[in-house]
Amino acid sequence: MARAGGAAAEAGAGGEQAWSEEVNRANKEALSAWARETGIRLVQVNGQRKFGGPPPGWTGTLPPEGSEVFIGRLPQDLYENQLIPLFQTVGRLYEFRLMMTFSGLNRGFAYAKYTNRRSAQKAIALNGFEIQPGHPIVVCRSTEKCELSIDGLAPSVKKRPLLQLLCELTAGVTSISLYPSPFQKDRQVAEVKYVSHWAAAMAKKVLVEGTLCLYGDQIKVKWVKRNTKQEFHNSVQAFPEPSSCSAKDSRSQGDHQVSLAVSHALKYLNVQCEERRLGSPVFLTKCIQRKPDGWLQYWYQVVIPNYPTPFSGLIWIKQDHSVVEDHEKAKNAIALQLLKVLGCPMM
Incomplete structure (x- = not known):
């Protein structure tokens, strides 16, 4: 078990952080001791620390949709040594993700994915549990959103070149649709679907970091909500059905221009x-x-x-x-x- 910033965690292959040694030292040392004693392996990557996904010895298929819960209002000095044992009491965990700050405190929320829906339902009973005196936590079903909206695109942007560019920038794109933007005059909005919530979350992180422009336009990247999704579909659809990222269609001139820019x-x-x-x-x-x-x-x-x-x-x-x-x-x-x-x- 490698140590990173006083917390027991194995540095992931990408996006790894070294948490500050000075913040919350006692609880970090307790986490390290717990990880050594239990053999729990934690991987830190992209602003979060993860157990499982899959857990050791897993031979089954991916858990079905509805097997994940959101955990909120966590005291920021808490770590997995107190959280994982609690959420293991209701069922076997497939994955546990604790969102982290660069100082090594947690960001106040986490996600627990179980091997089945029944365990996730049991975990919701922990809503209101006082993890510390006077600190009841929130536990509810995770929405596991997989769709992002990219608003602010010029009317000249075409679906196929945009699809290829997003596939170059992010992983897990499954389809894309373009609509007239309900929010900005003479602009388009793209509805982009990803293979999983994890892939969509990582894509959102990539796309919102820094000052991002696509084709020279400043864009806004958000999760697609039910009401905004309805607004997209109520608008006049300017393009045909979504095309798959893996489709082997011939490239248009726009595709060639995007590839040239990337190269x-x-x-x-x-x-x-x-x-x-x-x-x-x-x-x-x-x-x-x-x-x-x-x-x-x-x-x-x-x-x-x-x-x-x-x-x-x-x-x-x-x-x-x-x-x-x-x-x-x-x-x-x-x-x-x-x-x-x-x-x-x-x-």
């Missing part, structure tokens, strides 16, 4: 860093997963010498057997994300 992102990032006197970015990439359909997952870390913090995370690219090496494709896709975070003008 030049690394050079453009170097130019921007040079103009801002940040120094040349240093990339470290590693392919950690290959899918039978040709999708490759890369872990990356990028150090820009005069930027205060390094960048790290996970990204998916599509292997297409072109003359461009997979690592170079990954670097270009990563560079495109960094350009957004740095607030650089679009190519």
